[in-house]
Amino acid sequence: MGAHDVLIIGAGAYGLACAWKLAAAGQSVLVLERDGIGTQASGFALGRIDPLLGGIGAKYKVGSSVDASQSGAEAGNQLGLRGHRLLLDSIPEIESISGLDLQLDQQPTLQFIYSDVQLDELKEQSAGWVELGYEPKFLDVDEVRKLEPRASSPERGGLLIDGPFFIDALRYVQALAACSEKVGVTIQSGEVTGIDVHANSVEVETSSGARYSANRVLITAGPWSSQIANLMAVELPIHPSKGEILRLGPLESGPLEVHLHDPSSLVQKKDGQIWSAATAADVGFDRTPTPESRDILLANARQVLPEIENSTLILHTVCFRPVSQDGIPIIGQIDGSGSVWIATGGGGSGIMQSLAVAESVAKSITTGLSELSLEAFSPARF
Numbered sequence: 001m002g003a004h005d006v007l008i009i010g011a012g013a014y015g016l017a018c019a020w021k022l023a024a025a026g027q028s029v030l031v032l033e034r035d036g037i038g039t040q041a042s043g044f045a046l047g048r049i050d051p052l053l054g055g056i057g058a059k060y061k062v063g064s065s066v067d068a069s070q071s072g073a074e075a076g077n078q079l080g081l082r083g084h085r086l087l088l089d090s091i092p093e094i095e096s097i098s099g100l101d102l103q104l105d106q107q108p109t110l111q112f113i114y115s116d117v118q119l120d121e122l123k124e125q126s127a128g129w130v131e132l133g134y135e136p137k138f139l140d141v142d143e144v145r146k147l148e149p150r151a152s153s154p155e156r157g158g159l160l161i162d163g164p165f166f167i168d169a170l171r172y173v174q175a176l177a178a179c180s181e182k183v184g185v186t187i188q189s190g191e192v193t194g195i196d197v198h199a200n201s202v203e204v205e206t207s208s209g210a211r212y213s214a215n216r217v218l219i220t221a222g223p224w225s226s227q228i229a230n231l232m233a234v235e236l237p238i239h240p241s242k243g244e245i246l247r248l249g250p251l252e253s254g255p256l257e258v259h260l261h262d263p264s265s266l267v268q269k270k271d272g273q274i275w276s277a278a279t280a281a282d283v284g285f286d287r288t289p290t291p292e293s294r295d296i297l298l299a300n301a302r303q304v305l306p307e308i309e310n311s312t313l314i315l316h317t318v319c320f321r322p323v324s325q326d327g328i329p330i331i332g333q334i335d336g337s338g339s340v341w342i343a344t345g346g347g348g349s350g351i352m353q354s355l356a357v358a359e360s361v362a363k364s365i366t367t368g369l370s371e372l373s374l375e376a377f378s379p380a381r382f
């Protein structure tokens with residue numbers, strides 16, 4: 001038997017949410033983290049919790065037609081919808097346990113519409129949203145101008161959506177760490193470099209030579225998860241999608257109270273900074289913020305809000321989405337004995353999905369059942 005019930009590799013949103021829910025279900029949990037809590041995508045994400053429109057890096061959208069090759073797309077949508085609901089419902093509890101304000105912001109989203117084709121697609125896509133509890137409203141160009149006179153006028157107006165919300169992603173992972181520790185989780189520094197599966201336990205080694213044993217191991221190392229699976233000679237198609245974001249100073253004319261969407265997201269967060277997000281590039285783990293991406297994000301921001309031209313550039317960040325080959329998360333067992341699990345592939349929606357993933361992983365590990373079926377996310381599909 002191992003010294004812990006579950007050893008989790010990686011303290012991002014996926015790993016810490018799973019740690020919290022597993023420990024709450026009575027498991028003893030150790031988390032090993034290489035760089036620090038929130039130092040990767042989970043600490044730098046935009047924090048947009050929108051299961052409807054998706055964003056850069058999201059391959060599926062609720063209501064849009066799905067091609068047959070994406071058989072897991074519907075399961076991905078359900079994961080997003082459940083994650084959105086669970087997160088919104090859990091914010092008071094997370095804030096009260098951690099003492100951190102997650103900066104919940106329920107400002108509406110204004111999706112810009114540039115053509116008749118896009119208008120028709122959005123009408124079709126949004127038809128079922130009301131049933132799901134969201135409030136989409138199509139606006140003509142005059143109504144867009146009335147709503148936000150500083151915005152440029154999209155040719156075919158806009159779609160105003162209530163329901164999606166924003167949080168501060170860094171505070172969210174810090175708060176998940178606090179919630180986990182409250183129910184007995186130990187979070188420790190350590191870069192995992194080896195995994196040995198034995199008959200009754202799994203042994204994990206770190207770069208400092210320390211060894212830990214557990215009954216089960218859960219790999220939640222974001223885009224590095226494939227490297228960790230490789231330690232067990234398992235190939236998993238997870239790659240990094242580089243995402244850059246700009247944080248800009250506030251507008252002289254007053255606060256921006258609606259999230260302007262397309263071609264990028266332009267949104268004023270609660271601390272006053274306006275975020276222009278994001279780019280997506282398959283260039284490996286290259287952490288350099290590029291002038292090209294900066295110019296694209298500035299041009300995209302100007303396209304929806306010309307006045308942003310006068311805002312100061314405060315910060316230009318880079319982080320990596322964990323993206324699977326088919327854009328759907330990978331969740332499940334990766335060895336024959338069932339003692340090594342993986343949960344990754346959140347792509348551009350990993351913050352939103354994190355509590356739904358944690359709920360299902362914790363239930364599956366402790367009872368063999370789960371709220372959402374994890375079948376579509378099985379690593380065995382590759």
Ligand SMILES: Cc1cc2nc3c(=O)[nH]c(=O)nc-3n(C[C@H](O)[C@H](O)[C@H](O)COP(=O)(O)OP(=O)(O)OC[C@H]3O[C@@H](n4cnc5c(N)ncnc54)[C@H](O)[C@@H]3O)c2cc1C
Nearest residue numbers: 010012013014034042047048192222243346349350351352
């Ligand atoms: C630009 C951008 C914007 C985004 N915006 C949003 C958004 O608005 N809404 C949303 O829902 N999602 C968003 N996302 C997606 C979201 O950030 C990710 O899907 C999510 O953070 C992934 O979480 P994770 O825990 O799987 O991985 P990570 O956050 O990458 O965490 C993995 C952890 O594992 C650790 N690790 C790696 N290797 C090892 C090892 N060998 N040993 C120990 N530890 C290790 C890493 O240090 C890291 O801390 C965005 C992503 C990007 C890039």
